[in-house]
Amino acid sequence: MTLVSGWGRFPVVDSEVLRPRSFEAVGEAVVAGSVARGNGRAYGDAAIGAARTIGMTGFDRISSFDPATGRIRLEAGVLLADLIDTFGPRGFLPFVVPGTRFVTVGGAIAADVHGKNHHGEGGFGRYVDSILLRTGQGETIEVSRDRNSDAFFATVGGMGLTGVILEATMRLRPVETGWIRERVVSASDLDAAMRALDAGDSATYSVAWIDCVARGRDLGRSLIYLGEHARIDELAEGADRFPVGRNPGLAVPIDLPSMTLNRYSIRAFNELYYRMGARRAGSDHVVSLYPYFFPLDSIADWNRIYGRRGFLQHQCVIPEQRARGVIGEILERVSKRGDASFLAVLKKLGHGDGLMSFPLPGYTLALDFPVKGDILNFLDEIDSLVVAAGGRLYLAKDARQSRATFEAGYGALSRFNAIRKSLDPACNIRSKLSQRLFDEV
């Protein structure tokens, strides 16, 4: 057995890890209590098999690409970073990217990841046409919107629980350049932030960074980042059509003592960040896609900043009508505690595509907390606000929500379970997350 954890390094649990080399070997690896793992960027326990974890990053081949349509067929272990580096210079990018490019296509489908364009363009799954799935029952089936469509919509956002994704066919977005025309808007409080996001509805990309230690009148003060793909004629003279993506240079070599992050250091950082951003506000400028989409990727292993005990991300989505009040209340409580991270992110979401996809029309707030003290109780309190407002938590980030919170948030659960049962009557596919939240006890 091997000790395994997600990106948040909490919880750390035992699971046998296998790295099969062929699709047949994947089939053999699926025994009772297995789940697929991509690049392990889910924060909690989603990518850890109850008994056995099946590593998929070795499957990184592309079978075909049509430059006329942007349609691509590829294995599930291909990293988005690889797709961007390979096809960016040829004028194509993934339609949807999350905040890190080091995720696999399989992981992006299984979590139906959302990017900064979800409000207008939907999630990763929207651009997936079909999936080759190895079910827990031992069949390999092709699923799409019109073939085995139940299984398709359960697999998009299904957190690996319908089976192992072996291959997928999807579409890439044609782009003229690898640059983003960015506009920063500063908002002095939460109302202004939400108004700015609403006003950014027509922007392709939008996201707000919130200073979550600001209090009182400043509560919710933010920088909103709007973005569009830059055309060739918008590039500076002599700029390359496609920027170079550097591998993470700086690495965090050791677990920092948890002292490093405290209310003073975070407050100081946030003050500086806000002021620097506010100075850039207003005018448009062109930035490389890498810092725009993946600001954290430049520091390898940044999860070690939170120390040995790891950290928790809390990402909720609150339906549109209730969002202002509930998000204000959450921020109020978080700023009172003062130990949330500097990475509080607010963004608007649209309709989800898969049965279990996280997004729903409303606002999503993501916060990081180091694992210490009474944090679990505190997050339970926050959850009750989320549940009361008809919201839910993102499974790719979760390591601790209760069954009750989960069941209240995901209305399609019984339908999902029925589909899962039909694909895998013995319930072989099981993760630590599914044991915690889904499976009958």
Add this chain to the structure above:
Amino acid sequence: MTSRKTVLVLGGSSDIGRAAARAFAKAGYNVGLAGRDAAALEPDAADLRARYNIEASTLKFDVLDTASFDGFVAGLPSLPDVVISIVGLLGVQQDAESDLAHATTIMRSNYEGPSLILGLFAEKFLTRGNGTVVGVSSVAGDRGRASNYVYGSAKAGFSAFLSGLRARCSRGGVHVVTVKPGFVRTRMTEGMKLIGPLTVDAPVVGDAILGAVERKTDVVYVSGIWRLVMLIIKTLPEAIFKKLKF
């Protein structure tokens, strides 16, 4: 359009082989992938075509079947610009100590076959007046160690063959590269305890091979620190070395 250069990768299904093929394809080479099971290489060839819009083909090649080498080379549609041998077999040292057949397979896979086939290509390249030959050897060939001297000695033979070949070819416009990867995270080393800072991923080796071919480097230790490590290991007096456990 100028015609593309071509690279032939022997041992194309290995992790380093795939990485080298990708590095060359990315740089615009057409690629031939050769291995025991040509059909199994087809998905890798498709991957290269889809990614880099180059031509990629697959060929059957068995490094233990030395009798087939002449025919293999003669049957190529054209002589490549670069040929890379990544073929090798780590084997199991303990088994090789008593099982002569196993020891023989390790020796032949790492020394006899790779040397003969690269020697053959070098002859053709000399006749043509240009070409690059790349042999992936190992730091294990720099000094025999108790834990893997069957493999290490075969790699040592291969390294010596390559250095001699290089000396001979240098006047004929043909360049010979010796690559000595240290620890690489691959299928071959899966489950082994590797020392983090001394270990690289296969793509790093692929890029290093391309770099060595383009810059006409003779001997590359993929991670620079290995040159130092091996210098120390090579210069330890035998009296001390034989007492060390590794």
